[in-house]
Amino acid sequence: MEKEFKLFRIQIGDHLHICDEGSLPAIKVKARKALKSGKVIVLEDGKTEWIEYEPILALSEQGSDIYTWDQTGNRVKCEVVLYTYTKKETKAERRVLKTIFRDFLNV
Secondary structure, rough: OOOOEEEEEEEEOOOEOOOOOOOOOHHHHHHHHHHHHHOOOOOOOOOOEEEEEEOOEEEOOOOOHEEOEEEOOOEEEEEEEEEOOOOOOOOOOEEEEEEEEEEEEHH
């Protein structure tokens, strides 16, 4: 009797990774690193995930005062947001991971 062999599929950016249960944890680590570097990943269950950096805005202010600046005046306070889209949903789930200061030109 042959043992069943289950394969998993994870797309990281433009690359499709097909792996077995033994190598799945290593591929998931690679996927998380790619996600942090700005790539979109598509998981086995069809979920699509990506990270965006969204500046925190004070809409009652005007001009550059709508941003919260760091002490040097070069970086803006942002939320690191993980978006998860499933085919069943019509919109992406939004989850704030943390708040950081990010270079103004990269926002």
